Amino acid sequence: MSTIAKALNLLDLFTPARPAIGLSDVQRLAGRDKATVHRHLVALSDAGFLEQDPATRAYRLGHALTRLAAMRAQTVPAGDMVSSLVEDISRQAGELVHLSQLRGFDLVSISHAEVHDHPVRVTFDAAGLPPLFNTSSGKVILAYSAQPFVSAAMAEHQVRSGAPLQNDAVLRDIEAVRAQGYAATRDALEQGVSSVAIPVFDAQGGVMGACSVAYPTARGHDPKEIAALLIARGPDLTARLGGIVPTAVADIWNERHAVPERRQP
C-alpha cells in the first residue's frame, strides 16, 4: 500500500458521527504508528485536506475538499457521477435502472442503464418525461417532499391530465412509502410493468430525485428484494451527488433492510 493511499485512507475515518479526531485517536483507529500518522496528518493539513480545530487541536476535514468538490460538481456531468453505480444496480437486478431528478413538477433523466440478456425487458424512452403520479419514482419523491409541494403537484396533475385524483388514497399511499423507505408499483402506469424506487437527497437533506428499477411484472421479482438492492446503494448514490441522507431515512433503511445481526445465545 502506497504512502499516498495510507494518508488518504485517514480521511475515511471522519464520519458525521465523528467529525473531529485527535492525533492519538487517529493513530488507534488507523492502527499505525503515531509518528507516521502525525506526519500524514500534517501533510494533509498543509494541502488543506484537513485542518485543526484551534481550540481542541483535533483534526477535521479541510477547505480544499470544498473547493475541489465544487469544481467537480461544476465540470463533471451529473450523469457521469452516478453512472457506474446505476450500471452496478442494473447488472445485479438484471433490469432497467433509471435515475431521475425533480425539476419543477417533472422528472428529468440523469442516468440510466439497460440490460441486454433478457428477451423481454422494459425499455427506456429518454424523450418522455415520466409523471409524478402512478410511478414509483414519483411516489417516493412525493413521500419525502414537503406537504405544500405535494398539494401543488396534485393540483398541477389534475390540470394536466384532466383526471381527478383520489386525494386521500394518494396521501395514504405516500405515507406508507415514507414509512418503508421505498416505493413499489405493479402494473400502475403501464400494464405488465412493475417498478421499485428509492429517494435521492440533496445537500440540505431534501429529496432531489429518485432511482428506480423497472421490470416486466411477469418476471415475478419480489419487490422487497429489489428494494434491498436499491437501498444498499442508496447512501452512495446520494453521496455521489453531494447530498446527505436524512438520519430518519438512514435509520429506516438500516433497520428494515440490513443483514440481520446474530442474536446473543
Added chain:
Amino acid sequence: MSTIAKALNLLDLFTPARPAIGLSDVQRLAGRDKATVHRHLVALSDAGFLEQDPATRAYRLGHALTRLAAMRAQTVPAGDMVSSLVEDISRQAGELVHLSQLRGFDLVSISHAEVHDHPVRVTFDAAGLPPLFNTSSGKVILAYSAQPFVSAAMAEHQVRSGAPLQNDAVLRDIEAVRAQGYAATRDALEQGVSSVAIPVFDAQGGVMGACSVAYPTARGHDPKEIAALLIARGPDLTARLGGIVPTAVADIWNERHAVPERRQP
C-alpha cells in the same frame, strides 16, 4: 516535499478551464517524471480522488471529493470555514469585517472579526439584523439577485419601515454596484460609518451573502482600496463556502482590480 504533498498538489492542476487531463499533460504541468506522476494518479484514483474518463482515459476529479465535502459541510460550522479569511481581511484593513448570509429578506451573521488597536472603531452587534437597504452588504446582494427578488424585498422593506423607497434611485444604485463588482456606502445607515462589501456566491452561482468592511468615515479610507482588499479574497471566500463565482463577476473583479500588467514597450 513529502510524497503525499506531491500527489495532492496534482489535484490543483484541475481547474474549471481544464477539468480533465491526460497522463502526459499532468507530467508536463507538474514537471515531474512520468512514472512518478502515473503512480500518484493511480493512487489518487484508487482512493476515489480522481477518476478516469472511460472514453479519453483522461483523469478528472473523483467522487470521494464530493462525499468528503458534503461531510465537511454537514459537520463544520459555516463560520469556521471562513473565519481565518475574515480575520485576515480584518487584519489587513484594520477594521471590522463581517460575513453574512441572506435568509429570506434578512441578513444573518456567519462570521465576523474586530480589531483592537484603534481607539475609534465600528463595533459589531451580533444581535441586530442588518437591513437589506442602506447597507453595503444589502446593496451588493440585491445587485446580484434576480429582479423579482429585488421587487419583493423593496415591497417588504416598505411594509416594515413605513418609509417609502426611491425605487428608481435604488435600481440605478444597484445597477452601478453590479457594474463595479462591489458596493460602498458613506454615512448611510449610521452617521459617521462607512462600509464596503462584495458578494459571496453559492454552488449554483447565485448570490448567497456578502462580506463587508465597516469603518469610521472619519478615518478617510479610500473605498477603492478597501474594495481591492475584499476582491482579492473574494474567490477564496466563495470557494470555502462551496460556491462558484460567476464568470461575469470574476471578469469584473479581474479586469478592474487586478495588478495592472506591464505593457509591451
Added chain:
DNA sequence: TCCTGTCGGTTCGACATATGAACCGACGGT
C-alpha cells in the same frame, strides 16, 4: 506500407524517503 511522434503505461537499479520505537514537555486528575 513504413516512418514518426505521441499516447498511456511499465520495468528495475539506485537511492531518497517513510517508518516506528523511544522520547519530550504539557496538561489534568488524584
Added chain:
DNA sequence: ACCGTCGGTTCATATGTCGAACCGACAGGA
C-alpha cells in the same frame, strides 16, 4: 508528587519512491 494521556519530535533503519529507458497502441504523413 504521581500517573496517564495528550500532541508532537528524534534518528537509525529499511522500505517505498524515483526516473531513464522501454513497451505496445494509435494516428497522421509521405
